[in-house]
Amino acid sequence: MNNQQIATLLKNVAASYTISDEKKYRFQIIAYQKAADAISGQTSEINDLVKENRLEHLPGVGKSIKSHLEELIKTGRVKHFDKITKQIPKSVFPLLEIPNLGPKTAYKIVKAFSLKNADTVIDDTENLAKNKKIQSLEGFGEKSQEVILQTIKEYKRGKTKSSRMPLPYAFEIAEKVLSHLKKSSSIIEAVPLGSLRRMMPTVGDVDIAVATNEPKKAIEHFVSYPYKHRILEQGSATASILTSAGKQVDLMAQDPTSFGALLQHFTGSKSHNVHLREHCLKIGLSLSEHGIKSVSEPSKTKRYKKEEEFYKALKMDWIPPEMRENTGEIELAIKHKLPKLVELADIKGDLHIHSNFPMEPSHDMGIDSMKDMLKVGQNLKYEYLGFSEHNPSVSRHTKTQIYSIITRRNEYIEQIKSQIKSVRVIKLLEIDILVNGNLAVDNKSLAILDAAIVSIHSSFRMKKEDMTKRVIEGFSHPKAKILAHPTGRMLNERSGYELDFEKIFDFCIENNKALEINSWPNRLDLPDSLIRQAIKYKVKCIINTDSHAASQMTLMRYGVAMGRRGWATKNDITNTLGYNDFIKWLKS
């Protein structure tokens, strides 16, 4: 069961409580929704957290829900959940997937028309709306019937928030909308916020804040966005549109004098905001996107132009957006003990890049020359670059042939070195760890490299113990210093292979090896939660791009963002070291 499925289950429990007796179960409902939100926002699999007994670190998941989840992972169901949800017709739950249909509305429709079949309930509701049967129900009308019909159609076409997009794609949408917004003189400033600003690996919808003295004009301009499918809502302070590609864009407008409060509010996460607001209530302050007011004097709101001022007014340090997931950052900010996170400018080199040098590998080659990639390295002000093409294919070459290809590449690198001197070149290779734990390159060839990156590219479906053994065996070679994309996950595609990370961490510490934070947008691997854990173990990480083209070398920002989401400081990342120190580590 994946996180979204678990979150849906918890939401269904909350919905069941809402329908049975909203007043009686008011706080259980909040608790279950909170837990669902916490889990759907988690980037590592709850399945693993339960198995590794790390679940208590999730805020919103306490003793009771934790034991329910343990039962769920173990047996596939939860008796307590079954008891609660059994009181509600099964057909209510699929309807909750439709935007704007909450528990009350869904239940009303199901009950009024005796819709019993959960498999067809969405079609049934669509037909009822088409045949104008819903408008006569109490509390409904022509408009709400039309909205139901419309949203079900969009849901069926996949135009819904359920599919999350990779971070760079979300940035692209944001850029397009921003360039549209800039055309209006009513908009003083426009900034993308939400999960985009927190640099979540995937983004559901795009949130944008604007500072304006003419909110009505600003919002009218926003909803006139040429690539919109339709306007979802439009008020005097906020509006939402669906783009023609089916992605939702939310906009909030605010007076420039309160823009800092809006930045804080709209960046989230929800869980961060709720926790922060609960904390502030205890000291008599009520927070909103407008500013801060005292509970004793609710008519007066203090406004803040800058987000820094907002946090400062709460006697806290400003919290980097990447940390705002309510995992302890608020407490540290109060104590002025936040870590100083690694920054893009700290990075001194990229050690995982693939040039087009003809290595005859079994995996994909790069498309640009070493020279072109070095030029980009120069522009990025790097001190060093490590070329790490895939090893020559084992099935098509003898050991001797592999040795001669690597020798040829070394000679070519020496030539280039004499031409470009501002960036130092390190001779690496990305080498497969074979099923038996051996490396795909023998000792003689390894000896002529500065070091090696090792990684898994085959036979993913091994048992956790076997895979851990395989990785550690390959990683044990003295030349192997970096384990690339350690979990093997591909976002929205596959969850990766299973590894015992406590063992991997221990191994890295004992042998002074580093785990890669791969910046490739569909990988972002290590995942942030594992980075956080690795850092706690004092394991070194290294942030690389895995570029297969010179233009991809700027993807470094995404890897750095994941490091920041995992609370990594400059000291935790080996490629923040200057060349001499880095080489010393690499050859240690």
Next chain:
DNA sequence: GCCGTTTTCGGCCCGACTGTTTTCAGTCG
């Protein structure tokens, strides 16, 4: 059901928008 900088009891974020109402309920983020 969760949680702890006045608490192991007694609290629980805050506001916007829409449709169907005639002062509000439901949904969302």
